[in-house]
Amino acid sequence: MNYQNFYEHMTGRIRESGAACLTLRVLSRAATGLMYLAYPLLLLFLWQRGTRGELLRAVIVPGISFWILTAVRAFINRPRPYETWEIAPLFHKDTKGKSMPSRHVFSSAVISMAWLQTSVPVGILLLAVSAAAALFRVLGGVHYPSDVAAGYAAGILAGLLILFL
DSSP, X not given: OOHHHHHHHHHHHHHHOHHHHHHXXXXXXXXXXXXXXXXXXXXXXXXXXXXXXXXXXXXXXXXXHHHHHHXXXXXXXXXXXXXXXXXXXXXXXXXXXXXXXXXXXXXXXXXXXXXHTTOHHHHHXXXXXXXXXXXXXXXXXSSOXXXXXXXXXXXXXXXXXXXXX
């Protein structure tokens, strides 16, 4: 498959509209910002509630799995789409390699799963935000669909450890 053609087709209408490009960037940053807020709020809530076991799982599992994923990502060291193909990504990024799996999407998914132990509706909402963030990363041109799918799946699997340990 010619990813360059796929990407240009996928982002053509967005590219034609400055407002659409701006909206995509804002939504992507908002999704990331929401997770930066959601995780400490979860930890604070668990600490105040006095559920030390849940709190420990919500800290240790994401922390260890983040470092494992980082090591796997460095080992794979897959080039990013803008390195391999002649595309103009909608998101500016200078990073070389380390595209697979997406660490942003992994982090978002595992935080969402951590929320599931406390609030199923919040966890489900955050899983939807994580899926949207994955789409934004692909549309932005900084990840392949397989990168974000792998990150999302790894986040879900790590999150299951939080729920079932």
